[in-house]
Amino acid sequence: MFPLLLQLLLFPFIASAASPASPSRSSYGLSYSIDCGGISNFTSDLNRQWLSDRYFTGGAIGTVAEPQHFTQPQERTLRFFPPNSFGKKSCYSIPVPPGRYYLRTFTVYDNYDSKMRNPSFDVSIEGTLVYSWRSPWPEPVARSGAYADLFFPAADGSADLCFYSIATDPPVVASIEIFQIDSLAYDAAIAGSDFVLVNYGRLSCGSALFGPGFTNHSDLFGRVWQSDADFRDPKVKVKALSSGGRKVLGGAHAPNYFPPQLYLTAVTVEQPGVGLEYLLQVDTRLDYMVWFHFAEIDSSINAAGQRVFDILINGKNVASIDIFKAVGGFAAFDWHYIAKNLTTSPLSLKLVPVVGKPVICGLENYAMVPLDLASLPGQASAMRALKESLRIPDRMGWNGDPCAPTTWDAWEGVTCHRTEEGLVITQLNLSSNSLKGELPSGLGQKSLTKLDLSGNQFTGSIPESLGSSDLQLVLLNDNELEGQVPEKLYSVGVHGGVIDLSGNNGLCGVPSLPACPFFWDKRKLSTRGKIAIGLSCGVVISILLLVYVVCIKRGRNDYDFGPPQDLLSSAIASKRNKYQRQKMLLEMESQHSDGYVARVNPH
Numbered sequence: 298m299f300p301l302l303l304q305l306l307l308f309p310f311i312a313s314a315a316s317p318a319s320p321s322r323s324s325y326g327l328s329y330s331i332d333c334g335g336i337s338n339f340t341s342d343l344n345r346q347w348l349s350d351r352y353f354t355g356g357a358i359g360t361v362a363e364p365q366h367f368t369q370p371q372e373r374t375l376r377f378f379p380p381n382s383f384g385k386k387s388c389y390s391i392p393v394p395p396g397r398y399y400l401r402t403f404t405v406y407d408n409y410d411s412k413m414r415n416p417s418f419d420v421s422i423e424g425t426l427v428y429s430w431r432s433p434w435p436e437p438v439a440r441s442g443a444y445a446d447l448f449f450p451a452a453d454g455s456a457d458l459c460f461y462s463i464a465t466d467p468p469v470v471a472s473i474e475i476f477q478i479d480s481l482a483y484d485a486a487i488a489g490s491d492f493v494l495v496n497y498g499r500l501s502c503g504s505a506l507f508g509p510g511f512t513n514h515s516d517l518f519g520r521v522w523q524s525d526a527d528f529r530d531p532k533v534k535v536k537a538l539s540s541g542g543r544k545v546l547g548g549a550h551a552p553n554y555f556p557p558q559l560y561l562t563a564v565t566v567e568q569p570g571v572g573l574e575y576l577l578q579v580d581t582r583l584d585y586m587v588w589f590h591f592a593e594i595d596s597s598i599n600a601a602g603q604r605v606f607d608i609l610i611n612g613k614n615v616a617s618i619d620i621f622k623a624v625g626g627f628a629a630f631d632w633h634y635i636a637k638n639l640t641t642s643p644l645s646l647k648l649v650p651v652v653g654k655p656v657i658c659g660l661e662n663y664a665m666v667p668l669d670l671a672s673l674p675g676q677a678s679a680m681r682a683l684k685e686s687l688r689i690p691d692r693m694g695w696n697g698d699p700c701a702p703t704t705w706d707a708w709e710g711v712t713c714h715r716t717e718e719g720l721v722i723t724q725l726n727l728s729s730n731s732l733k734g735e736l737p738s739g740l741g742q743k744s745l746t747k748l749d750l751s752g753n754q755f756t757g758s759i760p761e762s763l764g765s766s767d768l769q770l771v772l773l774n775d776n777e778l779e780g781q782v783p784e785k786l787y788s789v790g791v792h793g794g795v796i797d798l799s800g801n802n803g804l805c806g807v808p809s810l811p812a813c814p815f816f817w818d819k820r821k822l823s824t825r826g827k828i829a830i831g832l833s834c835g836v837v838i839s840i841l842l843l844v845y846v847v848c849i850k851r852g853r854n855d856y857d858f859g860p861p862q863d864l865l866s867s868a869i870a871s872k873r874n875k876y877q878r879q880k881m882l883l884e885m886e887s888q889h890s891d892g893y894v895a896r897v898n899p900h
């Protein structure tokens with residue numbers, strides 16, 4: 298089991314001198330900017346609302362060692378997830394309606410824990426592995442942090458961003474930004490619902506970095522655009538072009554809303570007859586979606602056929618471009634291509650002149666990461682209900698999808714199986730975990746074959762639903778379960794399976810266990826039972842009164858007269874159990890609120 302190792306395109310940088318720009322527009326739809334580890338909401342210099350840390354499943358907060366090294370407040374605090382307290386898997390589960398989203402994370406170490414060791418961990422979105430961080434990180438990244446971004450589809454009402462600890466390393470995250478994008482954006486017919494598009498380069502040619510959060514330029518989807526300078530073949534001399542204040546029409550429309558700024562600058566070659574080449578790092582196991590952005594912003598080109606060039610991807614001629622012919626002058630033109638079966642990295646993107654010099658405004662390169670299988674929705678929600686009901690402790694890491702990503706372990710104690718429709722849970726083993734609580738009704742999906750809940754302190758009765766699943770092994774021994782054992786469940790043993798109910802003093806009603814008191818009605822006392830208890834209490838009190846009166850009158854040893862012992866004790870026992878359950882819930886709640894003590898770096 299080896300996680301897909303994605304090479305990150307990292308842009309470690311200190312957002313420097315933002316260029317003046319047009320005021321930022323409202324975002325496309327829903328957006329969140331979460332300052333992980335931050336304790337208060339704030340508004341950034343660029344007028345963006347940042348939320349204090351929220352939506353996480355656990356972890357603790359930290360501060361980078363040298364805060365003065367980071368210009369933005371959300372870059373200075375972080376959340377980390379020590380696996381010994383919070384399990385191997387920790388998540389942020391951010392409420393979002395179904396749709397497609399842009400996700401940008403900032404990850405930093407900067408020796409926040411004084412251990413001089415940046416951690417190894419994996420990151421998934423919606424159960425699909427997207428980033429692998431391995432120690433040691435490159436020095437500039439370890440010190441200054443790195444942004445990474447991607448587009449993903451969310452179908453289930455929440456965006457689950459999960460972190461998997463490797464060995465005992467605590468994963469870290471410093472900020473999370475989510476922007477809703479158009480559901481048809483970026484060739485949705487191909488990439489819409491089956492892929493995560495991971496950014497391996499989003500470049501603006503002939504300009505400095507721009508985009509929301511970094512400059513005042515607007516981009517409805519929150520995208521940030523890097524300068525292309527570091528990705529060009531350095532041997533080729535280039536010339537930057539600008540529209541000279543003229544508007545470029547046609548970029549900012551549905552479904553991609555490319556920012557107008559992108560088309561105002563471009564790069565061309567100095568020498569005629571020379572090609573322009575970009576080299577982008579890729580992971581050859583994946584396919585890539587490459588977007589090219591063009592605009593004819595040279596007013597001396599005013600007819601079709603005056604500037605023509607070919608696009609070569611890894612040496613293969615894939616298109617011939619005549620911008621003016623396609624859209625005219627000062628108008629945006631984009632073209633995209635899916636590069637498959639790559640054998641080498643970096644990916645070479647070359648513009649080869651046919652007539653005049655080639656020109657380009659922007660480039661985007663996305664790894665097409667196929668969505669991993671996820672747990673069937675019904676099974677995932679049943680497991681979340683179980684987690685709630687059994688108060689599964691944080692250390693077991695029951696966060697995000699119970700089974701996905703498939704390259705990682707499922708939730709502790711859970712075994713999953715791949716089917717055509719998705720992942721299903723086949724085994725549940727929570728034995729000897731000091732767990733308390735009642736087994737929820739509904740426990741026992743059809744796919745479940747083995748259930749080992751032995752050696753805990755589970756209370757209440759065995760849910761009827763367990764009897765209707767296909768269980769072959771049921772170990773419920775050594776708990777505090779009580780009441781009627783569902784007959785169908787007992788038949789597991791009869792039909793060659795294994796069942797162990799021993800060590801539960803309150804279970805009854807099947808062979809080898811005591812008969813149930815007549816008022817047990819499945820899950821709880823029946824009304825008949827309650828009336829019986831009421832009546833018997835009445836009877837007991839009358840009898841006690843009678844005894845009292847008789848004893849006073851006749852002296853201590855005259856009669857050996859006792860109340861109906863069985864009936865009395867089970868009535869009292871059942872009341873006591875209810876009380877203890879209540880008390881236990883309260884104790885658990887107060888234990889729960891003892892949070893992990895935050896660790897702040899003294900530097």
Ligand SMILES: *[C@@H]1O[C@H](CO)[C@@H](O)[C@H](O)[C@H]1NC(C)=O
Binds near residue numbers: 348
């Ligand atoms: C921050 O803002 C959110 C959303 O506007 C609000 O619900 C929350 O109470 C605020 N939190 C703090 C700590 O001010």
Ligand SMILES: *[C@@H]1O[C@H](CO)[C@@H](O)[C@H](O)[C@H]1NC(C)=O
Binds near residue numbers: 318320343344513
């Ligand atoms: C960005 O725009 C906001 C108003 O929209 C303004 O308050 C802020 O000063 C601007 N920041 C920069 C760096 O230009």
Ligand SMILES: *[C@@H]1O[C@H](CO)[C@@H](O)[C@H](O)[C@H]1NC(C)=O
Binds near residue numbers: 637638
């Ligand atoms: C990629 O490789 C597969 C299998 O090797 C082949 O079937 C497919 O035609 C190739 N696709 C391209 C675009 O070369």
Ligand SMILES: *[C@@H]1O[C@H](CO)[C@@H](O)[C@H](O)[C@H]1NC(C)=O
Binds near residue numbers: 728747749770
């Ligand atoms: C459940 O896990 C415990 C501890 O890991 C192990 O001893 C036990 O055999 C497991 N039960 C089953 C049914 O595999």
